[in-house]
Amino acid sequence: xxxxxxxxxxxxxxxxxxxxxxxxxxxxxxxxxxxxxxxxxxxxxxxxxxxxxxxxxxxxxxxxxxxxxxxxxxxxxxxxxxxxxxxxxxxxxxxxxxxxxxxxxxxxxxxxxxxxxxxxxxxxxxxxxxxxxxxxxxxxxxxxxxxxxxxxxxxxxxxxxxxxxxxxxxxxxxxxxxxxxxxxxxxxxxxxxxxxxxxxxxxxxxxxxxxxxxxxxxxxxxxxxxxxxxxxxxxxxxxxxxxxxxxxxxxxxxxxxxxxxxxxxxxxxxxxxxxxxxxxxxxxxxxxxxxxxxxxxxxxxxxxxxxxxxxxxxxxx
Amino acid sequence: xxxxxxxxxxxxxxxxxxxxxxxxxxxxxxxxxxxxxxxxxxxxxxxxxxxxxxxxxxxxxxxxxxxxxxxxxxxxxxxxxxxxxxxxxxxxxxxxxxxxxxxxxxxxxxxxxxxxxxxxxxxxxxxxxxxxxxxxxxxxxxxxxxxxxxxxxxxxxxxxxxxxxxxxxxxxxxxxxxxxxxxxxxxxxxxxxxxxxxxxxxxxxxxxxxxxxxxxxxxxxxxxxxxxxxxxxxxxxxxxxxxxxxxxxxxxx
Numbered sequence: 301x302x303x304x305x306x307x308x309x310x311x312x313x314x315x316x317x318x319x320x321x322x323x324x325x326x327x328x329x330x331x332x333x334x335x336x337x338x339x340x341x342x343x344x345x346x347x348x349x350x351x352x353x354x355x356x357x358x359x360x361x362x363x364x365x366x367x368x369x370x371x372x373x374x375x376x377x378x379x380x381x382x383x384x385x386x387x388x389x390x391x392x393x394x395x396x397x398x399x400x401x402x403x404x405x406x407x408x409x410x411x412x413x414x415x416x417x418x419x420x421x422x423x424x425x426x427x428x429x430x431x432x433x434x435x436x437x438x439x440x441x442x443x444x445x446x447x448x449x450x451x452x453x454x455x456x457x458x459x460x461x462x463x464x465x466x467x468x469x470x471x472x473x474x475x476x477x478x479x480x481x482x483x484x485x486x487x488x489x490x491x492x493x494x495x496x497x498x499x500x501x502x503x504x505x506x507x508x509x510x511x512x513x514x515x516x517x518x519x520x521x522x523x524x525x526x527x528x529x530x531x532x533x534x535x536x537x538x539x540x541x542x543x544x545x546x547x548x549x550x551x552x553x554x555x556x557x558x559x560x561x562x563x564x565x566x567x568x569x570x571x572x573x574x575x576x577x578x579x580x581x582x583x584x585x586x587x588x589x590x591x592x593x594x595x596x597x598x599x600x601x602x603x604x605x606x607x608x609x610x611x612x613x614x615x616x617x
Numbered sequence: 618x619x620x621x622x623x624x625x626x627x628x629x630x631x632x633x634x635x636x637x638x639x640x641x642x643x644x645x646x647x648x649x650x651x652x653x654x655x656x657x658x659x660x661x662x663x664x665x666x667x668x669x670x671x672x673x674x675x676x677x678x679x680x681x682x683x684x685x686x687x688x689x690x691x692x693x694x695x696x697x698x699x700x701x702x703x704x705x706x707x708x709x710x711x712x713x714x715x716x717x718x719x720x721x722x723x724x725x726x727x728x729x730x731x732x733x734x735x736x737x738x739x740x741x742x743x744x745x746x747x748x749x750x751x752x753x754x755x756x757x758x759x760x761x762x763x764x765x766x767x768x769x770x771x772x773x774x775x776x777x778x779x780x781x782x783x784x785x786x787x788x789x790x791x792x793x794x795x796x797x798x799x800x801x802x803x804x805x806x807x808x809x810x811x812x813x814x815x816x817x818x819x820x821x822x823x824x825x826x827x828x829x830x831x832x833x834x835x836x837x838x839x840x841x842x843x844x845x846x847x848x849x850x851x852x853x854x855x856x857x858x859x860x861x862x863x864x865x866x867x868x869x870x
Contacts, residue, residue: 347870351710352709352710352870353870372712372714375710375711375712375713376712380710380711382703382707382710384703384706385702386702386703386704386706386707387702387703387704388631388702388704389698389702390631391630391631395630399626399627402626402627403624403627403708403711403712403713404711405618405620405623405712
């Protein structure tokens, strides 16, 4: 079943087109990553999907409900953690959670139980009596994310939820989210931290200049756009000039440090590696270490966005 | 629970802190018991309709209107804080509509306005009880003044909170506007005897109408002029409420 289905959605602000005819399909029970450079249209898309703003044209169906016609019905079934901080400065951490649950009409008994669970799960027990105004930005962010789990929902939108969190809090949050997905929740997730998207997401869409330029699983994106691999070979000290020895191979870099490291960047890295190994063996050069650096999602992201920008320039857009 | 009541519950929880309660009680008490009695040496009696009130009774009744106005500042502060701290958007991506958000603010200021009026009436009663002339109109007039005054001044505070972006600007404007309302009115002194320009200025100020209606209820002085003031108060409350609602509805997300 599709949780989110957006067809040809456009959104303009004056002469500026923030979202330029995008289509999205997100299946239930999945974590869908939404990536893009600053100003690409991520937040506008998020606002459209959460019914904060209407599209200029196109249709959005959330959990089977027409979002343009019944926005309130959509909002009753979703949770949203916005990119910007949101908090009540005068309330304590535990009161914030409790009141947020009350706003969502969660009964008092369930509220009390969930407050305790979330204070523990988000490591907020020590600051439960502190006012939101008196805690750090990272702690406030944790409260903001925890608060959203006070109510039941079928779909959760997370707009850069780990911004301002330290690495351990970040990992804790990501693991908590994974657990919720195992329980059936669907997540629409935007982030700038591509390791997070790689760790968390079942499917990823990349948006640039208001258009979706790639959608697939992280592995498929790597297969499609990440054929170029990096292989590092550390060799012992050599008397010969490596450049002249490896001249016929091409497509490699040599970095000198204590030993000698040959870095291969190639779309055909396996073939290049075989050739280099043959040359090194024939010249009696010993190999101390060899490692393959997998293509990261970050490299894919940069490649896809760069290709998209170049194609826009060549087509005069 | 109805979504509006849930928002009212939240509004009251975030607004009613010790500082606000002290502000709402201490200031009027100082005005009534310090200024009221201190100025008695200068102002012996104040003419009010066919009556003559002593100054403490006059200012105590004026403080009811003053406190209703002051309490409605909370409406502007709630909206301002919600915008500043991201709760405005957060509420609107939740199970609420803008209309419910606006109505919850109206209910909140209505409740706070009524409680404030009751509180100051209780505090001021020992001062003005000798002049009190309760009638069948007393409670309706005080409640009417509390509600229309709360909506009117709450709307003004809301309008200011939607138009300004910096917290310094918000504080300066709201304090200046409410200072004008407080002191260029009949809350502290009567219009009779004031220089003509100032007396005219008093009647360009809705707090004067609010205070006059409250006094008419407490001191049993309902006249045609008071009826006219009630109409003006109602019209102003409706106009400012419509403007505030439109501005809130158009507030960009």
